[in-house]
Amino acid sequence: MAKKKNGLSPAFYIVSGIVLLLLFAAVIYYVFFASKMEMNPAGTVGNTAGNLNNAGLFCEHNGTVYFSNPRDGGALYAMNADESNIRKLYAMSVRNILAGGDYLYYFQMNSSDVSGFASVVGNHSFNRSHLDGSQSVALTKDVVTNGQLIDNYLYLQTAGSGQPSFYKLKIDKSEQVKLADYTVNPACAEDGIFYYNGTRNDHALYQWNTANDSTSLIWNGNLWYPVLDGNYIYYMDVSAKYRLCRFSLSSQEIEILTNDHVDCFNVGNGFIYYQTNAAVSPQLKCMHTDGSNSFVLADGVFTNINMTSQYVYFQQFGVDGSLYHARLGSDSYRIFGE
Numbered sequence: 001m002a003k004k005k006n007g008l009s010p011a012f013y014i015v016s017g018i019v020l021l022l023l024f025a026a027v028i029y030y031v032f033f034a035s036k037m038e039m040n041p042a043g044t045v046g047n048t049a050g051n052l053n054n055a056g057l058f059c060e061h062n063g064t065v066y067f068s069n070p071r072d073g074g075a076l077y078a079m080n081a082d083e084s085n086i087r088k089l090y091a092m093s094v095r096n097i098l099a100g101g102d103y104l105y106y107f108q109m110n111s112s113d114v115s116g117f118a119s120v121v122g123n124h125s126f127n128r129s130h131l132d133g134s135q136s137v138a139l140t141k142d143v144v145t146n147g148q149l150i151d152n153y154l155y156l157q158t159a160g161s162g163q164p165s166f167y168k169l170k171i172d173k174s175e176q177v178k179l180a181d182y183t184v185n186p187a188c189a190e191d192g193i194f195y196y197n198g199t200r201n202d203h204a205l206y207q208w209n210t211a212n213d214s215t216s217l218i219w220n221g222n223l224w225y226p227v228l229d230g231n232y233i234y235y236m237d238v239s240a241k242y243r244l245c246r247f248s249l250s251s252q253e254i255e256i257l258t259n260d261h262v263d264c265f266n267v268g269n270g271f272i273y274y275q276t277n278a279a280v281s282p283q284l285k286c287m288h289t290d291g292s293n294s295f296v297l298a299d300g301v302f303t304n305i306n307m308t309s310q311y312v313y314f315q316q317f318g319v320d321g322s323l324y325h326a327r328l329g330s331d332s333y334r335i336f337g338e
Helices: 010-034
Strands: 058-061 064-069 075-080 087-100 103-109 125-130 137-140 143-150 153-159 165-170 176-180 188-190 193-197 205-209 214-219 223-229 232-237 243-248 254-258 262-268 271-276 283-288 295-299 302-307 311-316 324-327
Touching: 058 087, 064 087, 087 125, 087 143, 103 143, 137 153, 188 223, 193 223, 223 262, 232 262, 243 262, 254 283, 262 302, 271 302, 271 311
Parallel strands: none
Antiparallel strands: 058 064, 064 075, 075 087, 087 103, 103 125, 125 137, 143 153, 153 165, 165 176, 188 193, 193 205, 205 214, 223 232, 232 243, 243 254, 262 271, 271 283, 283 295, 302 311, 311 324
16 A cells, blocks of 8 residues: 555545544534524513512423522522422522523522622623523623513613613524613513513503514503513502502503502412511412402511412512422412422
């Protein structure tokens, strides 16, 4: 067999060329195909408004519940909707959990940040990961106070040393567009639309169309934390000590659901859970979405009311490691995990 002067045969160069060609093809495939994200179907929404308005600690997606476990420093966990097969996915403390397609999105905090957004310092970021918690990557280092996944964009309200910033970020990070320099809460979303209350000159109800990022006034009310359920917007009435009401999008009629002074609430699966603000006897209450059949679930002050298809979860105010749960509609509750 013929050899080059350097002692290497032509076969060596042929094999080397083939190997290099295969490596080049693999790189091209990864860059243009394997690294591309699968886009979400139209109508994708990352989490419910009620959960996100309560820190977004729980998120149900395709039968799996992803949650921030306060009994483990806020680490990211997953379980079946019936609370079986509980497993840990990610060690850092997380909030504002969203899910869509094959990915999770969440705001990551230091272990020392579990007391709230006001204390967030250092290693915070808004991340994307696979549903099993693997390959977590930071999409932005901004402090995200409210975020929602709508189709293929993350709508993020951020806070910093200057004025607030509201922008959208494509899930593959290929596009970022600033939308406002004032506070907009995108939590209440459905079918490419989200509803939010004004934060500048009024507390009226507005609609944001994500198809063209245009806004319009829906109702000149005085509300906070709108939550869409069916044809109704549930909200806290700012003008009447934050009592709970609902507004019909079709008839434009208002219904008072309770005259209790409310601190926080959540709506879903035919129930409303809410915390009353009372100096003498604060309570966590439950009622049907029409305001009927109200009952006291727990005496005391509770917060971060999150709901899944089967359970309601809540924490004792000021006790970061606490977590309680009750089956939807049940009049008794227990410590989660016991």
